[in-house]
Amino acid sequence: MFYPKTPFLGNSLLEGEILKVNSAALSQLLEWxxxxxxxxxxRVNRLRTNVDTHKKQLKDVLSKRYGQRAPRIYGLADLPEVLCIAPLEAELVLREPDPTLKEIIVDTSCGAALLRGAHIYAPGVLAMESNTQLQECVNVYADLAGKCKRGTTTRYESSEKVFLGVGKVLMQRYQLYNNKDEAVTGIAVEMQSNVSGVPSLGDLSCADALLQNLPSIVCVRVLDPQPGERILDMCAAxxxxxxxxAELMGDNxxxxxxxxxxxxxxxxxxxLNSYRSIQAHVYDSTKAVAASSDAACPAAPPFPCDSFDRILLDAPCSGLGNRPQLLCSIKQAKVLQSYPNIQRRLLGQAVQLLRPGGILVYSxxxxxxxxxxxIVAWALRKYPELRLVDATPRYGGSGLPLPDLEATQSSLLQRFGPCKDIDTVGFFIAKFQKDSK
Known part of the structure; x- marks a missing residue:
């Protein structure tokens, strides 16, 4: 096990009775x-390129890095826009630090990103030992306790630092810490290997393809947008x-x-500017319903009731599905309990804005x-015009059982959690249809 346990996460969940599972299930969840x-x-933008072209580009990058042992690239049948990169073979995964190398320390946010294959950008470097040279390889550690002072010159000794991998230095100390006039940007350390088994490639996102978590891609497929429709993304950033x-609609x-x-x-x-179909507005979606319903639907919010064919509510949340969780001092129960309030307010607006027969996806x-x-159980009680429909395509499991959710209803939900079949971040998707008047 390369990563720390997070006992505060478990305590917060149990104190607030937010995740009601038995101790064995909770232990499995925390480890996951x-x-x-x-x-x-x-996710490949098929309005700009085709999947085979981008697959070849990825293969070229991986081959330069790993040669004949480059990890496999494959697609998914129900998601033709997706390309997956498999993990490295076990013997290629780094296990222990090299005791002859100097060390650098990064914060936990940066550490989680590099375990997903990213390189280390300048703002994430907390400490670098003196006399570390360009192109020198260093051991990379994350400071779990958050006690490492930025710019520390000596080796940071702590029982609460965890080894993450080995990187090659592209910026020296004076570049990172002595420039007070403007923020330093760019890659400071190029990762050569890490302990997670994810290829260290950096972010290869571009206009043709985007690095994106699988459940987020599935979420929009569940929405199933169609050309010519009017669709609302309530919390878009x-x-x-x-x-x-827009891509699934053919930008139409x-x-x-x-x-x-x-x-x-x-x-x-x-x-967004690359798409003619997208209109972006700075607006609070908890106030998106207009006070009066005009015959014509305005171009800018607020909007009259029944304005949209489909609505995506990817709601503000605690983010407790993000992996890996390296930070021990996780949000307290009181903070966690505040999220359902805003989620209910947003969902209430979405129900009014959705036309009869329309589709609402909550995630x-x-x-x-x-x-x-x-939230699903609350919505079904509060809004009898809503009914659950199957959240397909299905790559996650069913929802958790609740006393006020029938088993058939839970089976229509899609929850991404500890599962042998697919390894993703934690995520949740529910699909509603509003009854026709």
Whole structure:
């Protein structure tokens, strides 16, 4: 086991009675959250290129790095836009640090990313030993306790640091820590190998293909957008699902993307500008329903009731499905319990904005019952016009059983959790249809 346990995560979940599972299931879940998903997935933009072309490009990159032992690249039958990169063979996976190498320390966010195959960007480097030279290989550790001071020159000694891999230095200390006039950007350390078995390739995302978690891709396939429809993405940033919606529609129709953060909307604007069907607005989706219903649907929010054919509500959540979880001081129960309130408010707006017969997909990147099955049970009680339909294509398991959810209803939900068949982040998807008037 290369990763730390997260006891505070377990305590918070149990204190707040947010995830009601037995101790054995909780132990399995915590261990799973600490591990890294070992399959890497790319979503190919088939409006710009074809999958075979991008597959060849990926093969070339992997072959240069790993030669004849490059990991396999494969597709998925129900997701023709997806390419998967298998993990490295066991004998290629790094196991122990090299005692002859110097060390650098990174924060836990950076550490989790490099275990997924990323390189280390300058802001993530907390400490680098003195006299570390360009092109020198170093052991990379994550500071779990968060006590390492930025710019430390000596070896950081701590029982709460964990070895993650070996990297090649591309920036020296003076470049990282002595420039006070502007933030340092770029790759500081190029990872050569890591302990997770995920190929260290950096982010190969481009306009033709995007590095994206499989459940996020499945989520938009469950929405099943069709050409010519009017679709709302209520919490759109960073825009990856928004662009996927437009691609599946053939960029033919209208995709309204809302987010309440101006900086996040600015950040995704360049990505969205490549699609004629997408309209992005800085707007709070908890207020997206107009006070009065006009005959014509306005171009900007708020919108009258029954304005959209399909709605994606990828709701703000605790993010407790993200893997690997390296940070021990996880969110407290009181914070975790605040998310269902905003999720219910958003879902209430979505029900009003959805036309009769329309489709609403609710999703989170969380594993807590309160943010997932609990919201579904609440929605079915609150809005009798909603009914669950099967969240297909199906790559995850069924939802957790609840007293107020029938077994047949739970089976229609899709939950990504500890599973032998597929290794992804934690995620949840529910698909509703609004009854016709």
């Amino acid at each position: 959250l600490c591990q890294t998903p070992r399959v890497t997935t790319y 960073p825009g990856n699902k928004t662009t996927h919606i 129709g209208c995709v309204v993307a809302l987010d309440n953060s101006a900086s996040r909307v600015r950040g995704m604007q360049t990505k 989170t990147c969380s594993v807590t019952e309160a943010e997932c099955e609990g």
